[in-house]
Amino acid sequence: METRRRRLQYLERVETTSPQSGDLALPLASAPQSRDSTGHDLPQSLLQELWLTARAVASGLTCDELSTALYSVGAKFNYGLPAAAHPDHSQRADFLRSLRLEDLALATGCVLGRDVAWQRFVNLYRMPLTHAAVAITGSGTLGHDLADSLYSELYGLREVEGQRRSPLASYSGRGSLLGWLRTTLAQRHVDHHRRTHRESPLDTLDAPAPQPEPAPVAAELTGLARAITITLESLSVEERYLLCSYFLDRQPLAQIARVLHVHEATISRRLKRLLTDLRKRLLLHLQAGGLSKRAAEEALGNDPRDLEINLRALLQSSQTSSFSKQMAADAAAPSGQL
Amino acid sequence: MSEILQAGQHPDADQLNAFVEHTLPAHEQQQTLAHLATCPACRQIVALSLPSAGESPVLHPIDRRRWFPRWHPAWAGIPAFAALVLVILFVRNSERRVHQASAPAQIADARKSVPPIESAPPEVTQNVARNVAPLAQHANQKRPVATQPAPLAEARQPASGSAGPVMGGILGGIANAPTQPSAPGRWFGASAASVGTPGRALAADRVQAAFSAPSPLPSRLAALSMASRGNQRIAIDSDSHLFFSGDEGRHWKAVPSPWKGRAVLVALTSRVSSGNEAPALKMSSRPAAVTGAALYGTITDQSGAVIPGATVVATNSTAEIVRSAATDQHGQFRMVGLVPGNYRIEAQAAGFETESFSAEVAPAQQAVADVILRVGSASQTVAVQAQPSPFALENSPADANLTAKPADSQTLSRFELTTDGGEHWVSADGQNWTRQ
Numbered sequence: 117m118e119t120r121r122r123r124l125q126y127l128e129r130v131e132t133t134s135p136q137s138g139d140l141a142l143p144l145a146s147a148p149q150s151r152d153s154t155g156h157d158l159p160q161s162l163l164q165e166l167w168l169t170a171r172a173v174a175s176g177l178t179c180d181e182l183s184t185a186l187y188s189v190g191a192k193f194n195y196g197l198p199a200a201a202h203p204d205h206s207q208r209a210d211f212l213r214s215l216r217l218e219d220l221a222l223a224t225g226c227v228l229g230r231d232v233a234w235q236r237f238v239n240l241y242r243m244p245l246t247h248a249a250v251a252i253t254g255s256g257t258l259g260h261d262l263a264d265s266l267y268s269e270l271y272g273l274r275e276v277e278g279q280r281r282s283p284l285a286s287y288s289g290r291g292s293l294l295g296w297l298r299t300t301l302a303q304r305h306v307d308h309h310r311r312t313h314r315e316s317p318l319d320t321l322d323a324p325a326p327q328p329e330p331a332p333v334a335a336e337l338t339g340l341a342r343a344i345t346i347t348l349e350s351l352s353v354e355e356r357y358l359l360c361s362y363f364l365d366r367q368p369l370a371q372i373a374r375v376l377h378v379h380e381a382t383i384s385r386r387l388k389r390l391l392t393d394l395r396k397r398l399l400l401h402l403q404a405g406g407l408s409k410r411a412a413e414e415a416l417g418n419d420p421r422d423l424e425i426n427l428r429a430l431l432q433s434s435q436t437s438s439f440s441k442q443m444a445a446d447a448a449a450p451s452g453q454l
Numbered sequence: 455m456s457e458i459l460q461a462g463q464h465p466d467a468d469q470l471n472a473f474v475e476h477t478l479p480a481h482e483q484q485q486t487l488a489h490l491a492t493c494p495a496c497r498q499i500v501a502l503s504l505p506s507a508g509e510s511p512v513l514h515p516i517d518r519r520r521w522f523p524r525w526h527p528a529w530a531g532i533p534a535f536a537a538l539v540l541v542i543l544f545v546r547n548s549e550r551r552v553h554q555a556s557a558p559a560q561i562a563d564a565r566k567s568v569p570p571i572e573s574a575p576p577e578v579t580q581n582v583a584r585n586v587a588p589l590a591q592h593a594n595q596k597r598p599v600a601t602q603p604a605p606l607a608e609a610r611q612p613a614s615g616s617a618g619p620v621m622g623g624i625l626g627g628i629a630n631a632p633t634q635p636s637a638p639g640r641w642f643g644a645s646a647a648s649v650g651t652p653g654r655a656l657a658a659d660r661v662q663a664a665f666s667a668p669s670p671l672p673s674r675l676a677a678l679s680m681a682s683r684g685n686q687r688i689a690i691d692s693d694s695h696l697f698f699s700g701d702e703g704r705h706w707k708a709v710p711s712p713w714k715g716r717a718v719l720v721a722l723t724s725r726v727s728s729g730n731e732a733p734a735l736k737m738s739s740r741p742a743a744v745t746g747a748a749l750y751g752t753i754t755d756q757s758g759a760v761i762p763g764a765t766v767v768a769t770n771s772t773a774e775i776v777r778s779a780a781t782d783q784h785g786q787f788r789m790v791g792l793v794p795g796n797y798r799i800e801a802q803a804a805g806f807e808t809e810s811f812s813a814e815v816a817p818a819q820q821a822v823a824d825v826i827l828r829v830g831s832a833s834q835t836v837a838v839q840a841q842p843s844p845f846a847l848e849n850s851p852a853d854a855n856l857t858a859k860p861a862d863s864q865t866l867s868r869f870e871l872t873t874d875g876g877e878h879w880v881s882a883d884g885q886n887w888t889r890q
Contacts, residue, residue: 193482283467286468290471291472295475303470305502306499356492357490374504
């Protein structure tokens with residue numbers, strides 16, 4: 117009961133009051149959303165196990181502080197289950213054990229402004245952070261600037277509504293802390309690029325150029341364009357990602373394979389199979405549009421530059437809402453549909 | 455969600471990182487992938503956030519104590535010690551191989567070279583068998599012999615007259631007749647020592663020693679010593695078993711050993727007798743343990759039986775020195791302390807013809823002269839030219855040089871075997887042995 121009381125006091129302080137000197141509040145997004153509904157009371161033995169695993173003492177965290185952070189992460193992601201599901205005790209324990217507890221404890225300690233945590237963070241991640249920034253930017257100077265700006269941001273120099281906020285508060289422990297830092301650096305770099313190159317945007321990052329004046333085209337080309345549109349819209353998520361990454365972003369097969377956690381040869385086979393399947397689908401759609409098989413094959417031999425379609429926009433056109441809306445819709449959907 | 459890049463529209467860094475590290479649940483993985491398929495900016499972020507190949511992961515300090523201490527300078531001694539052990543083993547192994555290759559020849563040569571008469575009294579008549587013991591002891595001491603392989607080989611080369619790389623024991627260096635080289639392509643080296651009249655050299659009489667070639671003996675052991683006469687060959691393997699071959703070594707059979715102890719040496723004793731049989735002189739260099747030269751040998755009749763009581767007279771006409779000796783019960787005689795010079799030696803016994811020959815004795819050298827007397831009364835003159843010393847010993851720089859003028863003679867030879875106990879056994883056919 118004492119633990120629960122302390123946790124409640126902590127959450128109240130995070131949500132309602134300004135942080136004390138040197139302390140940083142957890143962001144509202146990471147606070148438990150529905151404390152009572154999730155049944156967050158964790159067994160003391162599990163907490164003790166997690167606290168020891170996280171080596172929270174090295175980050176200046178008490179067991180209560182760590183359990184609060186764990187509870188926040190678990191509540192935010194519903195312990196790894198779809199939003200409508202109700203995790204039981206074992207599912208919660210499994211989710212918490214799967215977290216990078218040591219990294220999470222360190223990030224929480226830094227968010228709370230613990231000197232020992234910051235000292236440990238600097239010792240462990242200062243150099244990797246700089247190296248990652250240099251690798252991302254491809255320049256030593258830009259890399260150091262990027263790493264320094266993120267480092268100061270992590271320390272909480274940025275204030276929002278009068279409160280110091282550290283991006284480390286968004287770290288959930290589901291991935292490694294170094295990976296989170298690297299992704300954050302990449303995010304900052306892309307954001308910086310978008311801001312500084314707004315005058316000459318890349319067509320890959322902005323809306324497609326305005327359509328030219330429509331010219332009279334043959335009915336054959338019109339049918340081909342319609343078949344391509346229908347075929348691309350019917351692609352699955354992974355197929356679309358493969359085509360975009362390989363043909364639009366021109367990413368190498370090895371890089372795509374690393375993202376999808378498969379072998380490079382697997383990506384190569386999938387791409388080859390996808391292109392063959394795309395051709396078959398196009399033929400089927402063309403034949404469904406009234407062309408004979410031979411005419412459909414001849415139609416596929418047309419110069420794609422004669423087509424008045426924007427393949428890039430067609431491939432990247434999202435048929436769904438934004439990511440946050442997806443998450444919200446996912447959370448609102450009944451569990452049986454997931 | 456990201457607060458900086460299109461807030462609310464894109465997954466945040468935590469989500470993307472979890473996606474890259476494949477730690478998202480399946481439904482979130484699909485959602486993120488669906489967003490990536492349509493969002494080039496997030497794809498670019500994901501591509502940039504992939505760790506580079508040379509990027510080192512973050513290693514958290516571990517408090518566990520290492521099972522081994524950190525680097526210590528003394529560790530450098532471990533490979534050094536190992537290398538030293540390897541070098542020692544290699545050197546020892548090399549020495550062993552050298553011993554195995556050279557020991558038989560050295561043992562054979564040692565018998566001829568080690569003086570058994572250091573403590574011999576000046577009396578001419580002396581039991582030679584008593585002095586063979588140091589010889590055998592010396593033969594068994596392989597290590598001191600093997601410490602001087604190079605001089606052995608150098609000294610053996612001119613004595614043999616053949617190009618054999620590894621020579622066996624050398625029969626007495628009597629070489630009035632030309633020495634025939636050993637047959638090429640044979641698996642053993644050979645050195646020929648010939649005794650006899652000109653044109654009738656004992657080409658087939660060879661004493662051979664085995665070397666590192668594959669052993670042809672039935673025991674498959676290395677041949678310790680070998681001697682051949684015509685098609686007949688005898689050999690001792692490294693286990694001291696005696697084998698006989700009557701077809702130039704193609705087929706071997708074991709010979710029962712009547713002697714006690716281990717056979718260490720086989721040799722071929724050549725004899726030259728006047729008339730039908732020329733007196734045989736077996737020359738060998740001896741270390742100059744005594745001042746002056748020495749001459750010893752055995753007096754036998756035509757059947758090989760020793761003649762006790764025979765008289766041997768050595769006359770130096772220049773210095774007017776006459777030395778005489780009588781053979782003992784073994785038919786052996788010995789003359790020590792001879793003044794170097796040209797000697798005329800006469801051997802005579804009751805009922806036998808007197809054998810005489812001239813010899814030039816060099817300083818600090820000893821000559822072995824086995825004389826075969828014929829029944830009857832006749833006179834024989836034999837000229838013996840000693841070969842250079844097969845051993846280049848430290849204190850015997852000069853070579854024995856006996857010159858004999860052979861008359862009409864016939865070559866006879868017999869096999870001789872020496873045991874580690876100093877016993878000498880002889881055999882005419884290589885299979886039936888009698889103690890000498």
